[in-house]
Amino acid sequence: MSQTTVVHGEKISLLRVLGPAHVWALGVGIVLVGEYMGWNFAVGKGGAIAALIACWVAGLLYTCVAMIDSEVTSTVAAAGGQYAQAKHIVGPLMAFNVGLYLVFAYTMLEAANAITLGYLVQTVGQMAGFAEAHDKPFIVLSIMFLAWLNYRGVYATLTVNLVLTATAFIAVVVLFACVKPWSNELLNHRELLTGLPYGWLGVIASLHFGLWYYLGIEGTCQAAEEVRSPARSLPLGTMTGIITLLIAATMTWYLCTGLMPWEYLGQATTPLFDAARLTDSMSLMVLLFVGTMFSTLASANGCINDASRAWFSMGRDRYLPTWFGAVHPKNRTPFRSIVFLVPVALVFAYFAPLDQVITFSILSGLLGYTYMSIQVIMFRKKWPLDTIKRGYIHPFHPLPAIVLLAICSTTYFAVFLGYGTQLVAMMIFFVVASLWFHFHRYKYVRRGDQFTMQWPRPVGY
Amino acid sequence: MDKPHYEPPKQSAFGQLFDSLFLLVLVFAALFTPLYLKLAGGGKTDLALADTKTWEGLGQNAVQQAQWVKLGLTPETAAPMITSRFDYSFSMVELVITAVVVIGYFALLFAFSKREYREVLEERFGRK
Numbered sequence: 001m002s003q004t005t006v007v008h009g010e011k012i013s014l015l016r017v018l019g020p021a022h023v024w025a026l027g028v029g030i031v032l033v034g035e036y037m038g039w040n041f042a043v044g045k046g047g048a049i050a051a052l053i054a055c056w057v058a059g060l061l062y063t064c065v066a067m068i069d070s071e072v073t074s075t076v077a078a079a080g081g082q083y084a085q086a087k088h089i090v091g092p093l094m095a096f097n098v099g100l101y102l103v104f105a106y107t108m109l110e111a112a113n114a115i116t117l118g119y120l121v122q123t124v125g126q127m128a129g130f131a132e133a134h135d136k137p138f139i140v141l142s143i144m145f146l147a148w149l150n151y152r153g154v155y156a157t158l159t160v161n162l163v164l165t166a167t168a169f170i171a172v173v174v175l176f177a178c179v180k181p182w183s184n185e186l187l188n189h190r191e192l193l194t195g196l197p198y199g200w201l202g203v204i205a206s207l208h209f210g211l212w213y214y215l216g217i218e219g220t221c222q223a224a225e226e227v228r229s230p231a232r233s234l235p236l237g238t239m240t241g242i243i244t245l246l247i248a249a250t251m252t253w254y255l256c257t258g259l260m261p262w263e264y265l266g267q268a269t270t271p272l273f274d275a276a277r278l279t280d281s282m283s284l285m286v287l288l289f290v291g292t293m294f295s296t297l298a299s300a301n302g303c304i305n306d307a308s309r310a311w312f313s314m315g316r317d318r319y320l321p322t323w324f325g326a327v328h329p330k331n332r333t334p335f336r337s338i339v340f341l342v343p344v345a346l347v348f349a350y351f352a353p354l355d356q357v358i359t360f361s362i363l364s365g366l367l368g369y370t371y372m373s374i375q376v377i378m379f380r381k382k383w384p385l386d387t388i389k390r391g392y393i394h395p396f397h398p399l400p401a402i403v404l405l406a407i408c409s410t411t412y413f414a415v416f417l418g419y420g421t422q423l424v425a426m427m428i429f430f431v432v433a434s435l436w437f438h439f440h441r442y443k444y445v446r447r448g449d450q451f452t453m454q455w456p457r458p459v460g461y
Numbered sequence: 462m463d464k465p466h467y468e469p470p471k472q473s474a475f476g477q478l479f480d481s482l483f484l485l486v487l488v489f490a491a492l493f494t495p496l497y498l499k500l501a502g503g504g505k506t507d508l509a510l511a512d513t514k515t516w517e518g519l520g521q522n523a524v525q526q527a528q529w530v531k532l533g534l535t536p537e538t539a540a541p542m543i544t545s546r547f548d549y550s551f552s553m554v555e556l557v558i559t560a561v562v563v564i565g566y567f568a569l570l571f572a573f574s575k576r577e578y579r580e581v582l583e584e585r586f587g588r589k
Contacts (some may be wrong), residue, residue, distance in 0.1 A: 019554065035508060045547060092581065093573030104488075191524035201549055261525045263543045264532060278531055320484070322476035352496060360492055363563070370567070416559055418504040418547045421495040427562045430492030431569065433484070438573045441480070444469045448584035457586045461579065 016225045023237025024419040025162040026302070027220040028244050030109070032168050033299035034212045035245075035252045035290045036272050037116045038358045042209035045267025045418060046202030048193055048257040053203050054210025056251060057407060059246050062214040064370055064404040067394040068243055068376045069218055070235035074391025076453060082218070082368060083313055087450050089379050092319070095450075096373065097430060097438045099314045101368040106307035107341055108361035109216060110146075111349035112137045113300035115357065118349075119269045120292050139349045142300065147342045151328070151335050164298035164339045169248060171291030175276060176251045178284055179259070187258030188281060194262055201417070207407075212358060213249040215365045216299075217241055219306055231391030269354060304338065304345075304355055311337040318444045319437065359419050363426045373405040382458035466589040467580070508544040519543045 042051035045443045057215050069082075076085045083102060086095035118135030125133025196202055227233045258276045266273050276288035292315045312334030315324025328335040348357050377398055385393065394400060415423050472480075512518025516526040516536055521543070529539050 004471075011475055077522030079514075090571070091576075092571055094574040097570060143589060188524050191522055192528070198547065198549060202547075205547065205549060221573050238490055260528055260532070261521065261543075264529065264534075264539075267542055267545075274532065275530075279529075280526060309497075321472065321480050323474075323477050325480070340485075344485070347489065348492065356496060357548050376573070400562070412559075412563055416556065420551070420555065420559060424562055425525070427566050429487060430561075431566050432487060434566075434573065434577070436483070438489075439579070442577060446469055446585055447467045447581045448587050450581045451585040457582065459589075461582050 006408060015301075019229075020233040020235065020237040020240070022406050023220045023227060023233050024241050024244070025165060027217045027241035028309050029051040029161040029165040029240060029298050030106075030219050030302040030306070031214055031217040031241075031245055031263065031299070032165055032248065033109075033116075033295040034112060034215060035172060035248050036168070036295045037270055038112060038212040038354070039209060039249065039252065040256065040265050040268055040271040041355050041358065042206040042212070043257070043262050043412075045208060046204075046206030047195065047197045049260045049267070050196055050198070050203040050206040050254075051210065051257075052081045052250075052253050053205040054387075055246075055249050057207060057289050058213055059249075061211070061404060061407040061411075062073065062217055062371065063239075064216055064400040064407075065372060066235070066238045067400045068372055068404065069220075070238060070392050071377060071394040072372075072379055074230045074234050076386065082372070083310060085375065087317075088369070088453055088455075089375055089382065090371075091241065092442060092445055092450055093434060093438055095317075096314065096319045096441075098368060098371065099310050099432060100430070100433060101318065101364045101371075102310040103307045103341070105361050105364035105368070106219075106303040106310070108348065108357050108364065110143070110300045110303035110307065111345045111352070112214060112354060112357045112361060113296040114301070114345070115140045115354050116269060117293060117296045117300075119354075119435070120273060120289065120296075123270065124289060128281065130246050136350060140346060142297070143342065143345050143349060146301050146304055147338055147345075149301070150338050151307065151333060152331055161302060163295040168291045169244070170293035171294075172248050172251060173286050175279075175284055175288060176255050177271065177276075177370065178281065179255050179279060181254060181258075189258045192259070192261060193257060197262070204410060205414050205417040207217040207411050208362065208417070209358070211362050211411065214245050215362060215383035216303075218245065219302070222257070235392050269351075286360065304341070306343055308334050308337040309436070311341060317449070318446065319441065321446075323425070340374075356422065359415065359422050360426065363415060363423060364407060366415070367430070370406060372410065373401045376401050382460065383455060384459065387459075388455050465583055467584060504548045506548040506574050507541075508546055510544060513537075513540040513544065 039051070039055070042054045046054065071284075073081065074088075076088055081102075083095055083099045102346050115135075118137075118139035122133045122135040181187060184190075184387055198205065207360075217238065220234060220241065252272060256265055256275050260271070261276050262270070264274075265271055273285070273288045273292050276284040279285075310325075311320065311324055314320040315322055315337065317325075324334075324337050324340065326336050327333070336430040348360075353355045376394075379398060412423070510518060510520070512537055516529070519536060519540060521529065534542075
C-alpha cells in the first residue's frame with residue numbers, strides 16, 4: 001500500500017529504504033531531549049524517588065504503546081502513522097483529533113526545545129561575562145532557522161539526526177562515567193535523597209512529567225511507509241528505542257539526584273548541564289552544553305517536520321482548508337503548513353513558562369495513548385486475526401490495552417494535581433474543535449477516500 | 462450493492478481563511494486562557510518557615526548547602542525554590558467535573574466518529 005502525493009501532475013511516493021537503526025534514530029532523536037530537560041519537573045511534583053518510580057511506570061506505559069502500535073502500524077502501513085490508522089479503524093473525527101494530538105505534542109515540544117536552548121545560551125553567556133545575554137532572541141532565531149531549513153527542504157536527514165542523537169547520548173554516558181557512580185566522591189545520595197516529600201500522592205502526581213522521558217517515541221510509526229520490512233523493523237526499532245531511553249533516563253536520574261538538592265532539580269531548566277557544572281570540570285560542561293544544544297536542535301527539527309506533515313495530511317484530506325495540503329513546487333515540502341505553525345511555536349516559546357508548554361505537549365500525547373488503548377480493541381473486533389494479514393501480532397491481548405488505559409487514567413489524575421486548569425482548558429479546546437469538525441468541516445471531506453486499505457468490510461458494519 | 466457517492470462542496474478562499482483563523486484563535490484561547498487568568502500551575506503554596514535567611518533555617522544540610530553555593534545561589538535567592546510546594550488538596554466536585562469532561566469528550570468523539578465511519582464504509586463497500 002503506497003500513499004502518493006501529486007506534484008505537477010507527477011505522482012511521488014515514498015521510498016522503502018529504512019531499517020531498524022533508522023527507526024531507532026527517528027524515535028530516540030525526538031525523545032532524547034527529554035533526558036536533558038523536562039523530566040526533572042517530576043522531581044518537583046513528588047520528590048526524587050517518586051520521579052524514579054514515575055520513570056519506570058511511564059516505561060511500562062510506553063512498552064504497551066510500542067506493542068500495540070507495532071501491530072497496528074505494521075498492518076496499516078501508510079504514511080501518517082496513527083492519523084492514518086484512526087481513519088481506517090475509528091472514523092474521520094477521530095482521525096482529525098489524532099492529527100491535532102500529533103501537531104500539538106510536537107509543536108509544544110518544539111517550543112520547549114527553543115526555550116531550553118535560549119536559556120542555555122543565556123546561562124553560558126552570563127557565565128562567560130556577558131551579563132546582558134538574553135534568551136528571547138535565541139528562542140526566536142532557533143525556531144525561525146529550523147522552520148526555514150524545513151521550508152527549503154534542507155532539513156537534517158535521519159543520518160544527521162543520528163549523529164546529533166548519538167553525540168547527545170554519548171554525552172550522558174560520559175557524564176555518568178565521570179561522576180564515578182561506584183563511589184561517593186562526587187555523588188551523595190545519602191545526604192541529598194529526601195524520601196517522599198508529598199507521600200504516595202506525590203508519586204502519582206509525578207507520573208505527569210514521567211511521560212516526558214519517552215514522549216514522542218511513537219513517532220517511529222510516521223516512517224511506516226518508508227521502512228523496508230515494517231513487520232521486523234518497527235517493533236525492533238521502537239522497542240530498542242524504549243530500552244535506550246529507559247537506560248538513559250535511569251542514568252540521568254541517578255547522577256542528577258546524587259548531585260543536586262531535589263528542590264533545585266525539580267525546577268531546573270537544564271538539569272544535565274547543571275550536573276556538569278557541579279563536577280567542576282570545564283570539559284564536561286562543554287560536552288553537556290554541546291549535548292543539550294544537539295539534542296534540542298535535533299528534536300526541534302524532527303518536531304517541525306512531523307507536526308507540519310500531520311497538518312499537511314489533514315489539509316490534503318480536507319479535514320483542514322485544502323490550502324494547507326500544498327507541496328512547494330521546487331522544494332517539495334509542505335511549506336504552508338510549516339509557515340502556519342511557526343507563530344504557534346513562537347508565541348508559546350516566547351510567552352509561556354517551560355512547565356506549562358511541556359504540560360500541553362504531554363496532555364496531547366496522553367490523549368493519543370488513551371485513544372490507542374481503545375483503538376486496538378476495536379481493531380481486533382473489526383478485523384479478527386484470521387481476516388487480514390498482520391505484520392506483527394502483539395501478545396497477551398487485551399492485557400496491554402487494559403494496562404495502558406489504567407496508567408493513562410492515573411496520569412490524568414496526576415495532571416489534575418497541580419495543573420487541573422490546563423487539563424480542562426485543553427479538553428474544552430478539543431470538544432469545540434470536534435464540534436466544529438463534525439458540524440462544519442466534515443462536509444468538505446470526500447467519504448470514500450478515507451478508507452484506502454484493501455481489507456474486507458469490518459465485522460459489525 | 463448500491464455505492465453512494467458524496468461530492469463535497471468547494472470552499473471559497475475566504476472560507477478557508479476564516480477556518481484557518483478560527484483554529485488559530487481557538488488554539489491560542491485554549492492554551493493562553495489559563496495563563497492569562499493566572500490559573501495555570503496555580504496549585505502551589507509556600508512553606509511557612511521562621512527563618513529563610515540561613516541555610517539551617519531552610520532545612521539544608523551541609524552537603525545540600527555546598528551544592529546550592531556551587532550553583533551560585535544564596536539562602537535569599539534559594540529560599541523561594543526551597544519553600545515552594547504543590548498544593549494537592551482538591552475538592553471531589555472539581556475531580557468529578559474534570560472526569561466527566563474527559564470521559565464526555567471521548568464518548569462524543571467515538572459516537573460522532575461512528576456515524577461518519579458508516580458513511581465512509583457505505584461509499585467504500587456499498588450499502589449492506
